[in-house]
Each structure stands twice: as structure tokens, then as C-alpha cells.
Amino acid sequence: MLGHFKIAVVRFAIGLACGLTPTAGVWPREPPTNATRCAPEGEAGPVVGSDCGIEKRQRVMIPAGRYLPFFKQKVSQSIPVAQFWLDAAPVSRREYLDFVRRNPAWRKSQVKALFAESNYLADWRSDSSPGDDFESPVTFVSWFAARAFCADRGDRLPTVAEWERAAGAANPAPDLATASAAPFRLAMGRAAADIHSTPVEFGSTWEWAADFNSALTLGDSTGPNGGSSLFCGAGFRSNNATDYAAFLRYSFRSSLRANYTLKTLGFRCAR
């Protein structure tokens, strides 16, 4: 019963998120910005128009390809992934500041509890002050917030298949780490081999995917025992039991709920 109730709440919440419209709000005068809403661009090029007031958004074209789901389906086969554009870097605090300036409902002080946990934007000093490092990825954002941000830009969150095509499954890490001082960071992604000619940043944060909680097809990952295939049975059910980076990534995704706001979890958009 409780499980059904939760699903209903999530569906209700998704519905609300889709229907959200920005409402007028008084915005503090700092930091000064001449930002206007960016005009949606066509697929002609990877760069958003430079008159946006925020920095240029670099996108990379991910060519059409195939994605082999990490956990075996009834019939284990790769699925096609159409060509798409993906942000070259996670969304920065500067970009997110511009978003909340124009969308008061997503400000730190005004966000609905249903859409984000209480530590939403926890490292921001105020609604308009995202800390010192404006260029670092925004984190402490929920799936609802990330989704709204991308929609505001005329984009969307990448699907798990798209994200893995660009950053994970197409390039399974042979090992979790080199001798470098950042252990296990490779689990957060590494650019696929066929897009390496363009600099693409992965590995600074985890990233939301549109269908983050549907990676497992056995049951409802939010329900009792639904995630058990992630534990001892995981190796048996995976397509590559030595891809520990993928295990860590899928395991992490399956522990999320759409309202979670975590220190190490950000996002990027796709179109």
C-alpha cells in the first residue's frame, strides 16, 4: 500500500513539475547581470548564442550508436541511441543562478518541499549568492530542479542510455583508478572514445539522468527488496561483472529519489 502511495506522490509531483510556471518575484540587485532568456538554438552548431549574458554553453554532438544496458534484460541486446547534443560540462552555479533569478519558485528560500530536500542548494549563502566559485558545477539540486532547468532552456535531461553512451558504457574503465589521488572518480564518467576530439568534462560530480530510477527492470527499485539484484546478484545479472565503475554508478543511481539533493550530485542537459 505504502509503495503505491509513494508512486502516486511521485507521479503527482512530476505532473506539478511539468506544469510549473515561473512567477514574478523581487530579485535582489546583486550580482548585476544583463541576462535575458536564451533563444533556443537549432542543431546547426554546438555553441549557444553569445548574447545570452551567461557564458557560452558548449555542446558536443554524440553520434548515433548503440548502448548495451548494464543489467541484462530478458533478451540481452544493445539498443539504438539516436544522435543527440550533450552539454560539454555540468551546469555551473553561474548558470543556475541565472535560472533561479528568472524562476523564483526554484530559489533556495522558495522551493517546494515536495520537489527538493531541505538542504537544496545547501552550499549557497542566499538565494542570490552561490558561494565563491561560480564556475564549479551546481550540486545539492533535485531531479525536479534539474529537469526544470533544462526545460527552461528548451532542453531536457539525458536518458541513462544517452548518458552511458557518452560517458560510461561505451568506454568501460579497465580499472577504477590509476595511481592518482582521486580514487574511484572514473565511476563518475569518462568521455566515450568517439567524442574524445572535443574536450568533455566528466568526473567532477555524479549527474542526474531523466530515467535514473528505471535502470533495473526487476521490480520497483523504490519498493521492498526491489533493489536486491544490486547486491549479491548484481555480478550475475550484469553484462560486464568486471566494470566496477558501472556498478558504483548504477548502484548510486538506484539509491536516489527524485527529491534528493546531494553534495556530489549535479547534472547537464541534452537535446
Add this chain to the structure above:
Amino acid sequence: MKYRLTFLAVACLFTIAGYVAYRTAVAAADVRSSASASLETIVGEEPAATTVAPNVPPPLTRHHATKVILDLEVKEHVKTLADGVTYTYWTFGDDAPGKFIRVREGDLVETHFSNHPDNMFSHNVDFHAAAGPEGGGDASFVAPGHTTTFSWRAMNPGLYLYHCVAAPAGLHIANGMYGLLLVEPKEGLPKVDKEFFVVQGEFYTHGAYGERGQQAFSMEKALKEQPEYVVFNGHVGALMGENALRIKTGQSLRIYLGNPGPSLVSSFHIVGAIFNNVYGEGGSTINQHNVQTTVVPVGGAAMVEMVTDVPGSYTLVDHAMFRAFNKGAMGQLQVEGTPRTELFSGRQSEQTYNPGTHLQRVAATTEVAPAPFASAGGTSEHGKQVYSTICVACHQPDGNGVANTFPPLAKSDFLMRDKDRAVRVLLQGLSGQVTVNGHTFNNVMPKLPLTDEDIAGALSYVRANFGNAGSGVSLADVARVRAQLNRGQSQPAMPAGGT
């Protein structure tokens, strides 16, 4: 007639079904321990009794079951694995192993499982003592910055591991996510004077054993099940020197053993001691007496009880000896008290033994040594690292060696009298009888894979520490002695005596 037959058939079926149900119940009663067949009433509530390694909470004196509140927090943080070596541990609480948890049979354990907000990964906990799916793995699975709560009844007395079982489980365990939990029987365990716990675990580092600096996890070594480190209580030296386990002669001692692995079965042994009682595999019954080495399976436990009458230093090892000597699986039990020469005399006499033949000496190696580093190697500081990762296994943290087995370096006349001889010993190894500080030793020190830098450093370190005050050994000294050996001009590497 027809109905009557039907009635008989149905009655017959009921009888058979009833009998089957009866037999099933009897069989269940046979399998299940009688103690856990019925639930005790929960009375009251209290925090779980926990302690950090190697200490164990005192016996529980309650005569009733209660609700135990257990808080477990996961941290991902850098800790020291060995001297000069760091590793990013994932731990329950502050360290690996996690705290020892002591509950009473019948207790309801309300577990509050928290994943620290600064952590990168999702985690969970599988209590081997909890009988239910995943031991709570699914019930506790949680993202960073969140807490899950679940409750379970400790129905079966015994010693159990707890560990993280989130995929890939081997990685979570190899990073340090394990601990021990004792479900104390209602009637309690037999009283002993001292209790400690020791958990054996492995670390798979990119760098070889002793390689300094921050070390990353090696997937390749993990899949081959070839760890660089096999350690007691999470770190090289966690039970050595100042951290040794300490008891007095005549005291009864119980050691709770756990082995989360994730790969190697432990052949747990204490050099010079005998386990008077063993609770095999951590079960609730003493199933063996007078055991020299007890197996602790991966994912399992054991309890041993002993009384030691003879004072001295006893060494805890995994008797797979290369793990003890070269990978860190070593600890110390210090027993204080008055000697009992009627039980163990110590050395009573010593004289020359000359059966009239001699063994042919092994030819000195002529292999080319690696070139010395151009850096400021060979320093005493570097030598301390070499000593604490290699030499310490035999010569001990305090440099006193082990009586009658490994000669002392502390205030050692043999070491200090002849600098070149010391260099030769490290270059070639040493076997046969030597006299050090008036005591004779007859053992083998192997030729070790040391660079000139390591040799100069280690000798400079030991010649200036442990009560010694002598000049250092330079890289030039080592090179000179090595050249002599290569030309065959040196004295034998095996001196006939130390004096």
C-alpha cells in the same frame, strides 16, 4: 456409495496433510535451537554496547531482552594503512574494522544507518546475525546524506560479521567496510578475565607492499585475489609494539576473530600458544579443545579461549607465513608475570656442534644491482620507512628481535662493530651461527630486494636508533662493498661468529 467414497478420500487426504504438517513442525523444532523458538518480551530500550578495536564491551548482565538502539555511520576518508602509506578507507564509524557490537540473544536491534553527506557512494549493511533478505542490505541501502532505519531480532547466539553488500560488494569490503557483532546467549558466555577482538582483512593497492604515498585500489590484483596487504584490525602494526594485546600469566583470555576477507581464508595461530577452547566458525558451542591453528573462513568468525602460564611476547599470525612476514598479518600478545621454568625452561646450555663435515657454501650472487637513486636517498628518514615495512617483521618495532630466534639490533655489538659487514649482510643475507650481545643465534636472514638507497638508509637508521650511536652508512659505502663482493675480494658473507 459414491459420496461415501468421496468422504473417505477427503478424510484420508486430511489425515495425510495433518501428518505432513506435524512432521514439518517436528523437523523445524529439531533444526531450530529451542532457545529461539519463542519470542521474549522486549523490556525497555538502551544504546547498543560498542567498543573500538581491539577492545570488547563487558558481558551483558541483563536477564531480559530489550530494544537496542544501534547507530552506524559510513565514512569515506583517507587513513594510514602502513607507515608512510595512505589509502581511502570506507568505514563503519571512524575506522576499519568498525566497532564491536555486543547484544543479547532475543534483543530487538533498531539500526539507524547513516551515509555521511561528504561521501561519494551509496552503501548498506548486511548483518550476518540478522536472518532475513540480504541481512538488511536492501532495507539499509542509502545514498550519501541520508539515514535508513530497520529493526531485526537477534535470535541466534554466536559471533557474526557485519559488512557492506552494495555492488560491487568485494570492493566495499576491500575498502574496509566490516565489523563484528556478538549475540551473547541468554545465559551468557563463560566468564573470562580478558577479551579482545581481531579482524583480518586484505587491501589491494596499486603500489607494492610498503610503497609510500596515497595508494589506489587495484582492480587487477583484486580479481586475482592477490592482495598487497593482509592485516589485523585494518592497519599494519595495529597490534604491534605499544598497541600489543596485554594480559598477565594465569589470566583467561578470549579472542573474538573475524575474517571479512574478501578473498583469503585465515589460518589463525599464536606462536607459542595453544587455544584451550575453540568455538568453531563463531558458533555458540565449544567444539574443540587444544587447537594450535584455527580456520577463520572468509565471511566468518571464530572464538578462541586460552590461558598462558609463561610470560613473554607471543606473535599473532595468519600461519600462511608470507602474509605474516611480508604482507602485515602480524600482531603481538604481551604476557606479563613471573617465569615458570618448570613449564618452559628457556635456553639451558649451548656448545659447539661439530659432526666432522661441512656444507658447501652457496656461491655469492653476481647479479647486477639496480642503480642507486639520484635523489637524496639513503637518509635515515628513508631508512625508517624501510625498517618499519620490512625489517620490523623479525627485528620487531623496538629493535629487540625475538629471543633465541631473531637477533637484536638494539645496542647490538654485532651491528655496530663492523659497518661493512652490516652492508654485506643486507646485500647477501646471512645464515648460520652468530653471537650478538653474548647470545648465539642460528637462523637465516634472506637476501632482500633492497636498493643501495634502502640499505644505506636502513643501516643509518638502525645505527642511530634503538640505543645505538654510530656513524651513518652512505651510498658510497654500499657501492664499495657491493663492488668488493662482485670482485670476490670480500670476506665470506657468513661469518663464523660475531666476535
